Amino acid sequence: MGQIAQRSLIRAFNNTFITACRRLMSFLVIIILLVSGCQPEHRQSQSLSGQLPIRVSPRLETTDLAKIQQNREKKAQQDSINSRNTDYKEQLYLFNNISKNPRTDIQSSDRANNTKGQFVDKVLDNNKDSKIGILLPLSGNGKEDGRAFLDAMQLAFFEVANENLELLIADTRGSPAGAVESVQKLIAEDVGLILGPLFSGSTDAIAPLARAAQIPVISFSNNKKVARTGVFVFGFLPEQQIIRILKYAFKKEYRKVAAFAPANAFGELSLSVARGITGEMDQKLVREILYDLNTQDLNQLVREFSEYDNRKQRLKRQKTQLNKQSDDISNDALTRLSGLDTLGDPPFDAVLLPSGGGELLTVAPLLAFYDVDPSRIRLLGSSLWDRVNGLSLEPSLMGAWYAAPEPELRLLYEAKFEKIFGYSPPRLSSLAYDAMLLGVELASEDREWDGGLATITDPSGFQGVDGIVRLLNDGSNERGLAILEVGRGGVKVIDDAPSTFFNDN
Structure with missing residues (x-):
C-alpha cells in the first residue's frame, strides 16, 4: 500500500x-x-512484552456538562420543529x-459490487x-x-x-x-x-x-x-469468563469443581468450556448438571446435586453410633452434631454457576438450603452477575467469586x-x-x-x-478480566485485571 x-x-x-x-x-x-478500506492480510503482530494499550480512557473528571446540557436543549428545540414535518x-x-x-439501491455502488466480501487496499480519498x-x-x-x-x-x-x-x-x-x-x-x-x-x-x-x-x-x-x-x-465472551474464573480457582487450590448451568446456549457453552479448561489443568468436573427451570423441579435437582440425602443419612448413622456410647467424649460429639442437618461436605469444593439474574438468586439460596455451605464451598460465576440487583444482599452468595471487568x-x-x-x-x-x-x-x-x-x-x-x-x-x-468477590458491603476486586496484553493475537 x-x-x-x-x-x-x-x-x-x-x-x-x-x-x-x-x-x-x-x-x-x-x-x-x-475506515475506508481494509487489507486482505494483516500486518505482522509485534512482540508485546508488556506494551501498554492505546489509551482511550474517558476524561470522566473533566467532561463539559454545561456543553452537553446546552446541546441537549438545542437538539430538543430542533426535534420539536422537525417533528411537524419529518x-x-x-x-x-x-x-x-x-x-x-x-x-x-446499493447495487449501483462500487462498494456493493464487491460480492466476494474481501477487504482490499485502497488509497484514502481526501475529497x-x-x-x-x-x-x-x-x-x-x-x-x-x-x-x-x-x-x-x-x-x-x-x-x-x-x-x-x-x-x-x-x-x-x-x-x-x-x-x-x-x-x-x-x-x-x-x-x-x-x-x-x-x-x-x-x-x-x-x-x-x-x-x-x-x-x-x-x-x-x-x-x-x-x-x-x-x-x-x-x-463479553462467555468463554473468556469461564476460563478466567476456573484458572483462578485452580490457582487457589480448588480441585473438585462441579457445574450447575442452565440448559440454554450460554449454559451449554459454559459447560463445554469448563470441561476443556479442567482437562487442560489435569482436572475434571466432578459433577455437572444442565437444568431447565421450565420443565424440571429445581428443588429436587439441587437436592440430588448436593447429595443432601446421603449426607443426612450419614449424620443419622453417626448420631445413632454415638448414642450407643455413654462416655463424655461421645456426649460432647452429639452436642456438636445437634445443630447440623448433614454430615460432611458435598463431593465438590467449588460450584460453577454461570447464570445470572433471577436464576442465580433462585439457585444459590437452594444450594445453601440443601447444606452447600458458602463458607466452605466456593461459588464461581460469570460477568452476568454484574447485572444482578441485590447481589451483595443475598447471604448464600457471600464470599462467591466471579470474573468481570474491574x-x-x-x-x-x-x-x-x-x-x-x-x-x-x-x-x-x-x-x-x-x-x-x-x-x-x-x-x-x-x-x-x-x-x-x-x-x-x-x-x-x-x-x-x-x-x-x-x-x-x-x-x-x-478482554482483561478481574476476579471479584461478593461481600456484604458490595463487590471488591481480589485479583486485578491485566493492564497489558502479553501475547500476539
Missing part, C-alpha cells in the same frame, strides 16, 4: 446534526471516521449537507466525506437498550471527540430484516465504520452486505458464531450517565460507550492509520471503562 494510505487523512467538515427518533434527548452531531419512522435521519433521502454508522434498535424489540446505547455513545463523544466527526444513526427495529434495510442505507452513505447491531441475528444478517462493501462492523453481540474477518463482536471506571461512567440523562444505564451500555471511544480513537489524527483492518486489530489493544480489549483477526475479542 502506498504511503498516502499509511496515515489517516481526516478532512474537516462543518458541524452536522443528525437525529435518530422523536426522543427529546440529544442525539448529536458527530464526526468523520476514515416521518420519524424513516430509518435514517440526516440533516444539513447529508441527503434527506439516502440511496437504497470524500467519511462517517461512523450506528445500527441500534430504536423501536421494536430491544428499543430501551438501543436508546440507552445511543445515549452512551453520545456521552463518549463529548468526552473525547472533536467537532469534525459525523455520526449516522439507523434504526434496526429490533429485527434482522430491519437491520438489513438500515445497513443498506448506511452503505449508500459510504460510512467508514459501523457500530452495532445489538443482537447476533441482526449481526449475522448484515455481515455479507457490510463485508461486500468493505465496511468493518463492531457488533455488540457476544456470540462468536457471527464473528468473521471484518465483522467483530464486542460483547468496576471502578464503569461506576464513574454510570454516575455521569445518570446525572446527564436522568436514568440509570443498563449494565451493557458501557459497551456502546467504549465502542465510540474506540471509533474516535481510530479517527484520531495522532494515530497511524493504514487504511485497513490491521489498525482495528492492533495487538496492543485499547482501553475503556470496561478495561483493556483487543479485536482479533477472526472477529472475536480478548
